[in-house]
Amino acid sequence: xxxxxxxxxxxxxxxxxxxxxxxxxxxxxxxxxxxxxxxxxxxxxxxxxxxxxxxxxxxxxxxxxxxxxxxxxxxxxxxxxxxxxxxxxxxxxxxxxxxxxxxxxxxxxxxxxxxxxxxxxxxxxxxxxxxxxxxxxxxxxxxxxxxxxxxxxxxxxxxxxxxxxxxxxxxxxxxxxxxxxxxxxxxxxxxxxxxxxxxxxxxxxxxx
Numbered sequence: 243x244x245x246x247x248x249x250x251x252x253x254x255x256x257x258x259x260x261x262x263x264x265x266x267x268x269x270x271x272x273x274x275x276x277x278x279x280x281x282x283x284x285x286x287x288x289x290x291x292x293x294x295x296x297x298x299x300x301x302x303x304x305x306x307x308x309x310x311x312x313x314x315x316x317x318x319x320x321x322x323x324x325x326x327x328x329x330x331x332x333x334x335x336x337x338x339x340x341x342x343x344x345x346x347x348x349x350x351x352x353x354x355x356x357x358x359x360x361x362x363x364x365x366x367x368x369x370x371x372x373x374x375x376x377x378x379x380x381x382x383x384x385x386x387x388x389x390x391x392x393x394x395x396x397x398x399x400x401x402x403x404x405x406x407x408x409x410x411x412x413x414x415x416x417x418x419x420x421x422x423x424x425x426x427x428x429x430x431x432x433x434x435x436x437x438x439x440x441x442x443x444x445x446x447x448x449x450x
Contacts, residue, residue, distance in 0.1 A: 245274060248302040249331040256327055269309055277305035280397075289367035292389075296368075300393055300406070303328055307402055321401060328405050332412035339416030349379065349442040352421050356381055356440075368392070378442075385436035391429045403430035419444035 245253050253273065257266035280301040286293040303324060310320035352359070356374055360383070364371055370387035390406035407428050414423035422443040427433035 245270075245277065245302060248277075248297065249299045249335070250302040250306065250327055252330070253302070253306060253327060260323065269313060272309040272312060273302075273306045276308050277301055280305060287367040289365050291362055291365035292367040295365065295389070296393075299331065299409070300390065303405065304394065304397055304399060304402065307399055308397070311399075317401065321405070324402065325405055325408065328409050329412060332409040335409075335413040336416030339413065340418075349420055352417070352440070353381060364389075380442065381440045383438040383440070385429070385438070386434075388429045388436055404428075406430075414440075417443075 245251060254266070254270045257270050260266065261269060281297055284293075284296060284301075286296070306327070307320055307324045310323060311317070315323075353376060356376070360371065360374065364385065368389035369385060372384040372386065375382040388403075390403050391400070394400050394402045394406075407425070407430050411423070411425065417423060417440070420443050422441045424439045424441070426437040426439065428436050
């Protein structure tokens with residue numbers, strides 16, 4: 243499987259800079275092999291959204307982390323490196339969302355299309371969520387089963403779950419200023435469920 247088709251498309255170059263050509267190549271090869279194994283052994287339950295989510299972000303990150311650990315790097319250092327690339331991917335996702343903050347985009351449009359947004363970001367095949375509570379200027383969403391929590395626990399790396407939470411926080415910041423995201427609690431931090439809020443923000447357009 244090709245990392246260049248994932249949100250970590252830049253991983254090989256990043257590894258070369260971080261570890262040098264020889265070690266970087268070995269790490270990338272190991273990451274790619276682990277990624278391919280994860281992809282071909284997964285039952286996607288017929289969900290295109292779940293398959294895309296796992297292939298584009300979740301599995302690339304897990305495979306990279308597993309490769310670092312297999313090469314003997316300590317957990318703290320491995321997490322630091324994974325956070326670095328994950329946050330870069332999140333910032334790029336935020337830029338895409340920000341670009342969609344076009345002149346006629348407004349909170350009411352986001353509110354109207356929130357079901358579609360949820361089906362894309364939190365597909366039922368991997369997530370369990372309560373019906374969104376919609377108010378005039380706020381949308382509340384409760385997640386009872388988190389894909390990131392389930393999958394990282396399954397593959398023996400629950401410490402990675404918080405990395406994915408951080409990804410979402412950075413990515414959703416791209417909705418600002420029209421939509422303001424906040425998370426009041428996360429399963430990764432010991433809460434019984436994840437509690438998200440999307441509130442109406444400023445009316446003015448996003449300025450450079």
